[in-house]
Amino acid sequence: MFEGSYVRILKNHTKSKLILRQRRIEIRYRRRNKKNNRKPSSNPELFFGTPIKLPSTLSLNDESYRNRIITVYDKIIHHLNIGKSFTLDFSNVKDIQPAAMLLLFAHLKYALYKNSLIKASGILPKNTNSKVSQVIKQIGLSNIILCENDSLPSDEDVIHWQVISGREADGSKTEFILQAIEKYYGDEVVEGLYEGVTEAMINVRQHAYKSDIQIDIEGDEWWLFFQIKDGMFHISICDLGIGIPKSLNDNHYEENRGIFQYFERKKRDSDAIRAAIKLGKSRTREENRGKGLPQIVYALQDVEGSKISILSGHGIYVRTDAEYNIDRDFRTPIRGTILNWSLPLIEKHD
Amino acid sequence: MTKMTEKHYYIADEFSKYPVGRIPADGKYNGERFRKEVLIPLIKSYDKVFIHLDGTRGYGSSFLEESFGGLVRYFDTDAKNKISKLIIVTRKPHWQQEVQQYIEDALKIISKRQEDYLNGQS
Numbered sequence: 001m002f003e004g005s006y007v008r009i010l011k012n013h014t015k016s017k018l019i020l021r022q023r024r025i026e027i028r029y030r031r032r033n034k035k036n037n038r039k040p041s042s043n044p045e046l047f048f049g050t051p052i053k054l055p056s057t058l059s060l061n062d063e064s065y066r067n068r069i070i071t072v073y074d075k076i077i078h079h080l081n082i083g084k085s086f087t088l089d090f091s092n093v094k095d096i097q098p099a100a101m102l103l104l105f106a107h108l109k110y111a112l113y114k115n116s117l118i119k120a121s122g123i124l125p126k127n128t129n130s131k132v133s134q135v136i137k138q139i140g141l142s143n144i145i146l147c148e149n150d151s152l153p154s155d156e157d158v159i160h161w162q163v164i165s166g167r168e169a170d171g172s173k174t175e176f177i178l179q180a181i182e183k184y185y186g187d188e189v190v191e192g193l194y195e196g197v198t199e200a201m202i203n204v205r206q207h208a209y210k211s212d213i214q215i216d217i218e219g220d221e222w223w224l225f226f227q228i229k230d231g232m233f234h235i236s237i238c239d240l241g242i243g244i245p246k247s248l249n250d251n252h253y254e255e256n257r258g259i260f261q262y263f264e265r266k267k268r269d270s271d272a273i274r275a276a277i278k279l280g281k282s283r284t285r286e287e288n289r290g291k292g293l294p295q296i297v298y299a300l301q302d303v304e305g306s307k308i309s310i311l312s313g314h315g316i317y318v319r320t321d322a323e324y325n326i327d328r329d330f331r332t333p334i335r336g337t338i339l340n341w342s343l344p345l346i347e348k349h350d
Numbered sequence: 351m352t353k354m355t356e357k358h359y360y361i362a363d364e365f366s367k368y369p370v371g372r373i374p375a376d377g378k379y380n381g382e383r384f385r386k387e388v389l390i391p392l393i394k395s396y397d398k399v400f401i402h403l404d405g406t407r408g409y410g411s412s413f414l415e416e417s418f419g420g421l422v423r424y425f426d427t428d429a430k431n432k433i434s435k436l437i438i439v440t441r442k443p444h445w446q447q448e449v450q451q452y453i454e455d456a457l458k459i460i461s462k463r464q465e466d467y468l469n470g471q472s
Contacts, residue, residue, distance in 0.1 A: 169377035171368030171407055178407060187442075191408035198370040198377075199410045205376050295411050 196299025208241025269315030362405025381416025
C-alpha cells in the first residue's frame with residue numbers, strides 16, 4: 001500500500017517536473033522570438049518540445065545545406081526514438097528544393113505514423129503568404145505539423161505541387177501525373193514515365209526495407225512529389241530504406257564480383273549506384289530479375305532536356321539525355337533513396 | 351472435326367489499365383496474378399488466345415517477365431507447345447518484342463536445364 005502510493009507520488013512528481021521543463025522551454029523560445037522581433041505565426045499553445053530549426057535553403061545537392069537538413073531529419077528520428085513531440089521552425093526558410101522537402105515530408109509522416117503519441121507543430125515564416133508557407137499548405141504539411149497557415153497557394157510554381165504516398169506499387173495513383181504529361185508528350189514518353197515510376201515503387205517494395213533492422217515500416221513505404229517549376233516537370237520518389245549501396249552489397253555481391261571491382265577500389269556510394277544500374281542491365285539476358293533500375297534510369301533517355309538523378313546514402317548519380325553523367329559523394333549520407341525525373345514542358349509534337 | 355476455339359482478351363478493359371509488379375506483394379494487378387488468373391486458364395481452355403496489350407498506361411519489365419516468362423516456366427517441358435496458342439496483339443512493336451524476348455529467354459533456360467540433365471544421365 002505504502003509502496004504503491006510512493007510510486008504514484010514519484011510518478012506524479014516526475015510528470016509535473018517534465019511539464020514544468022516543457023513550459024520553461026516554451027517560455028524561453030517565445031522570449032527569444034520576441035527579442036528577435038519575430039512573431040510566431042502559429043498559436044503558441046500548439047508548440048511542442050524543443051524547436052528544430054530548418055536551414056534557409058532546403059537542399060540535398062549543396063554540401064553545407066545538405067548537412068543541415070540531414071541533421072533535421074536525424075532530429076526527427078531522434079524525437080521518435082525518445083517518444084517526444086517537437087516543433088519544426090520554418091521561419092528562416094527561403095528556398096525549397098523538392099527532393100529535400102520530400103525527404104522531410106517522409107521523415108515526418110513516418111515518425112508520426114510510427115508513434116501516434118508524439119505530435120509535431122510548426123513555426124512558419126513571418127510573411128503569411130510566403131512561398132514557403134504556400135508550399136507547406138499546398139502539400140498538406142500544415143495539417144501534419146498542426147500549425148495555422150493562412151497562406152493561399154496561388155504562385156504558379158506552388159499550385160502544381162502534389163504529393164502521394166503508398167505501400168504497394170499502385171499505377172492508378174500516377175494518373176494525374178500522366179494526364180499532365182500527355183498534354184505535352186506522346187504515348188511513348190508517358191509510357192516510359194509510367195514504367196519508370198512504377199518500377200521505382202516496386203524497387204522500394206523489393207529492396208529498400210530488406211534486412212533493415214532500424215526501420216520497420218508498417219504504413220507508407222514510398223512518398224512522391226510532382227511539381228511544375230521553371231518550365232520543367234519534376235517527379236521525385238523517395239523511401240527511408242537501407243539505400244542502394246547497402247542493398248547492392250547485401251543482395252548480389254558474390255555472384256557479380258566483376259561489376260563491383262571499380263566500386264570496391266573507391267568504395268564510393270555513387271559508384272555503388274552506377275554498379276546497381278550496370279548490374280540491372282547485365283542481368284537482362286540470363287536472368288529474369290533485376291531489370292527495374294535500368295528501366296527507371298533510361299525511362300526518359302530519348303526526351304531532349306530530360307534528366308534523372310538518384311541520391312542514395314552518400315552518393316548522387318545524374319544522367320541527362322545527352323548521356324552526360326555526373327556522380328559524386330557527399331560527406332553526410334541520407335537515409336533511403338530519392339529518384340528524380342525532370343523533363344521540359346514543350347509543345348506537343350507527335 | 352472439332353471447331354477451333356478462340357478467345358480475345360483485352361488487358362486494359364478486363365484486367366487493369368495499370369498493370370504493375372511481379373508478385374502480389376508488389377501491387378494488386380501484378381504479373382503473377384495475371385498469369386495465374388488469366389493466362390493459364392485461357393491457354394488451358396482455348397486453342398488460340400489473343401492477348402491485346404494496348405490501352406494500358408504501360409508495362410513494367412517485371413510485370414511482362416513474370417506474366418509471360420512465368421507462363422513458360424509454369425508449363426515447363428510442355429511450354430513450347432502451349433505458348434504456340436498465344437498471340438500477342440498490339441500496335442506497339444517494342445511491347446511485342448519485349449514479350450517475345452521474355453518467352454525466348456525462359457525457353458532457353460528450360461532447354462539448357464534439359465540438356466544439362468541429359469548430359470548428366472549419359
